[in-house]
Amino acid sequence: xxxxxxxxxxxxxxxxxxxxxxxxxxxxxxxxxxxxxxxxxxxxxxxxxxxxxxxxxxxxxxxxxxxxxxxxxxxxxxxxxxxxxxxxxxxxxxxxxxxxxxxxxxxxxxxxxxxxxxxxxxxxxxxxxxxxxxxxxxxxxxxxxxx
Numbered sequence: 793x794x795x796x797x798x799x800x801x802x803x804x805x806x807x808x809x810x811x812x813x814x815x816x817x818x819x820x821x822x823x824x825x826x827x828x829x830x831x832x833x834x835x836x837x838x839x840x841x842x843x844x845x846x847x848x849x850x851x852x853x854x855x856x857x858x859x860x861x862x863x864x865x866x867x868x869x870x871x872x873x874x875x876x877x878x879x880x881x882x883x884x885x886x887x888x889x890x891x892x893x894x895x896x897x898x899x900x901x902x903x904x905x906x907x908x909x910x911x912x913x914x915x916x917x918x919x920x921x922x923x924x925x926x927x928x929x930x931x932x933x934x935x936x937x938x939x
Contacts (some may be wrong), residue, residue, distance in 0.1 A: 793805050793806065793807060794806045794810055794822075796824075798822075799831065799834060799852060800848055800851060800852050800855070801834070801848050801849065801852055802848065804834060806824070806830075809824060809825045809826070809830070810822060810823065810824045810825065811823050811825075831856055832856075832901055834852070835852070835853060835856050835897055835901060836901070838852065838853060838897075839853070839894040839897050839898060844884070844890065845885075845890055845893070846881060847878055847879045847880055847881035847882075848879070848881075850875075850878050850879050850885070850890075850893065851879040853893060853894075853897045854875070854879070854893075856897065856900070857896065857897060857900045858900075861875040861876055861879070864893070864896075866911075867892070867896060867908065867911045867912075868885070868889050868892055868893065869889075870885075870889065892907075895907055896908060
């Protein structure tokens with residue numbers, strides 16, 4: 793058994809799928825088979841089976857999605873400092889925020905972008921001034937926004 797600390801989580805152990813290789817100039821190096829699959833499996837376990845995520849687990853998911861703290865903060869409607877506090881276990885996200893994080897991770901792994909696109913669209917609309925009129929019209933197909 794190998795305690796797998798390199799992923800940033802303290803409680804991950806590997807039963808197999810790893811070996812040590814001697815590499816010229818570097819010495820003995822740990823090799824893990826299908827490391828992307830391992831990280832995907834860890835991520836799925838976190839989002840599907842963990843009651844609440846720890847700071848290290850939040851950081852793991854964010855890094856697996858390739859997101860900066862700023863980008864994750866924008867997606868969750870919080871500031872960058874808040875994400876930093878979560879990751880350092882100084883504060884906990886709301887249950888709703890944690891659920892959106894889990895959805896974002898699943899979306900990232902499954903290769904679909906609808907949730908992230910919607911959040912980006914909402915963020916863009918939040919930046920607009922509320923001075924415009926929204927005009928709706930009744931049509932044969934029902935009410936809709938007027939062109």
